[in-house]
Amino acid sequence: MITTYHLANANGAFFSPHAWRTTMALAHKGLDHQSRGIGFTDIASICDGARKIVPTIEDGEQVLSDSWSIAVHLEDTVTSGRSLFGGEKGKAHALFINNWASFGLQPLLLRIIVLELFERLQDKDKDYFRASREKRFGRSLEAHGATADEAKAALPAMLAPLAQTLNIQPWLGGDVPSYADYIALGAFQWVRTSSSFDLPDFAGEKVADWHAAMLDLHDGLARTNT
Ligand SMILES: N[C@@H](CCC(=O)N[C@@H](CS)C(=O)NCC(=O)O)C(=O)O
Known part of the structure; x- marks a missing residue:
């Protein structure tokens, strides 16, 4: 059984966008896994005591951190299940999606959700997060959150590559979901668990349909702990 360390907020919702990538990747590979919710301030005491981030996974003696490293490890070592990337070029393209989400989409979304996300944190995490x-x-969290309207104005352009792709094909993976879909889903899970902002609705019908289909995957895994 593989354990994924996730971030849990005060409602018990698992909100880390990066850890959701890993949770979905483990299910895609058909691996026996469970998620464990912790706070930001617990990360230093999990596993070998050397961890700085979630996702961290523990598989027997083996401990691994970083969603991209974990995905590559799973693809390389679990040859029996479905492919996450669909080959080397798919992996290369998924890395682009990974960096679009991590360095483009998610920072923009954070400006919209940061104040609600902060309010929903476990009390023990609030000072550290701030x-x-x-x-x-x-700048202060409040000053960052005060740019939410500006961020929302920029969001359609940020989402356009996703929306335009889903106009033509059902998944970022083409005919089937792939790791690229799980990367994008992670950002939606973060917003959904941490705020009242309805991102699928904002993103338009095709994205909303894709999002609903993502929530249904793997027996509704993305609806659990949210
Ligand atoms: N590149 C990493 C980023 C992971 C990351 O930033 N995780 C955040 C939570 S979403 C974290 O653990 N932060 C720890 C902290 O802020 O102390 C990945 O893709 O896994």
């Missing part, structure tokens, strides 16, 4: 994020943003 201090670390204010250092990263170079």
Whole structure:
């Protein structure tokens, strides 16, 4: 049984976009797995005590962190299940989607959800989150959240590659879901669990249909712990 360490908020919802990528990848591969919700301030005490981020997975003695490294590891070592990438070129393209989500879409979404996300955190995480994020943003959480309307105005252009692709094919993977779909889903799970912002509705019908289909995958896995 593989354990994935996830971030849980005060409602018990698992909200890490990166850990959702891993949870869905494990299910895609047909592996026996469970998710464990922890706080930001618990990360240093899990597994070998050397972890700085979730997702971290524990598989017997083996401990691995970082969603992309985990996905590559699963694809390379679990040859029996379905492919996450569909070959080397698919993997290369998925890396582009990975970086679009991590460095484009998610930072933009954070400006929209940061204040609600903060409110929903476990109390023990709030001081840490505020201090670390204010250092990263170079401004207060409130000042960052005050740019939400500006971020929403920029969001259609950020989502356009996703929406235009889903106008033509049902999944980012083409005819079947692939790791690229799980990357994008992670951002939607983050927004859904951390805020009242209805991202699928904002993103338009095709994206909303894709999102509903994503939630149904793997026996509704993405609806659990949310
Ligand atoms: N590149 C990493 C990023 C993971 C990441 O940033 N995780 C966040 C939660 S979504 C985290 O664990 N942050 C720890 C912290 O802020 O102390 C990945 O893709 O897994």
